[in-house]
Amino acid sequence: MTAAAAVQASAAAQAPPAPAGPQGRFVVVLDAAHGGDDTGGRLANGATEKRFTLDFSVRLRSLLAARGIQVLNLRESDMLIDPGHRAELANHANAQACLSLHATESGSGTHLFISSLPSPPHTGDKNAPPPARFAAWKTAQTAWVPRSLALAGVLNSALQHAGISVTLGRAAMPGVDSMACPAVAVEIAPERNAAQQTTAELDNADYQARVAAALAAALLEWRSEAHP
């Protein structure tokens, strides 16, 4: 971990749960997972996860930009970025939402994951010691887990409203665990019906558009919560 990153993480960790971005801007970080030699999973029709996430992040950025939301894409091309460096970039943006984008052929609908790090203790005791001045790099997300859960809830509602099935889970994710922002990993799987028959593959443009629109709608709602 670099000293700058440590300071950034600690500074962000000191912030209140829903801080405003630089100059009060609402910034969303989109992290297209994998890239370069790390192809990620193999998808149907020979596609790779790294390509899908990059294309989807560009599509989502366009939707968010059209709604006046400032977006930072961590990966703009087919390049390998270390998870730690992804977290550094995200923390530097002081974003109000960080989405790590993934794709898989397993399961169905959209899977939302937040960090499995424990939530910070919430004592409510006025005499309780103040929050730690410095956040450990590998567990910087700890202070943000409650906000990440809230963001996952907003994303879940929007996706379900769009008729997309959602599963929620928690996982250890090296990049996300170091992010000092409300962070959710969004994993998109093919759409399947109750009998587990595929109704829309990942390369289905309409399906991608529905998921992207639902995520954009959720982030708009999140912005209204963060900047009422």
Add this chain to the structure above:
Amino acid sequence: MIPRHQRVIVSVLLVASLVMGVVLWQLRDRAHQRLMAGEDSAPTRAPEVAPAEQATLLVASDADNTLFPQVRLLPLPSDPGARARAVLGKLLEIYSTPDALHPAPGGTNAVTQVFLLPATGEKDPQHPDAQLAVVNLSGAFVATHPSGLETETLTVLSICGTLHANLPRVAQVRFLVDGAQHSTLAGHADLTRTYLTAEAVPTEGSHP
């Protein structure tokens, strides 16, 4: 005319060859008899099989991202390490069946060994005898495991939960692949960290 001493030498060599031929034939017969005798003394009874016991497997389902307990009767060895490997072998065998709710090829050979060690880190006063299980996965299993946050997380958590359900002293789990540390299962689930089984054990039918 052939000299006399040469005729004697040739005769001696001829006799020696015949004697050696007879001896080799007898040795071959004896070896064959020993082999047959060995086959006769081979065990004709099946080896003792460990008695079948109840084992609880935490089986994953990709459709709803859940782990649900499934009780099976399995012949379980008394040695805890072998016992752990047996239950994990059964769990991963379920995942390798064609109609598995959480497909993952590999089967019983996916887990090469399970080592049980004293737990690391701060001692829990309530569980002073807590154990760390080191699960050595086969490289072939890892190479063919489906890629994805959900599917990989479910595999890891179901292994952790199944270990804790059958060996309650196991509080921590670490993973190796072919005896060496490996970064992820198939690109997503972190295999470098120590997993706490308390985090993996869900209430029935709940999300991990």
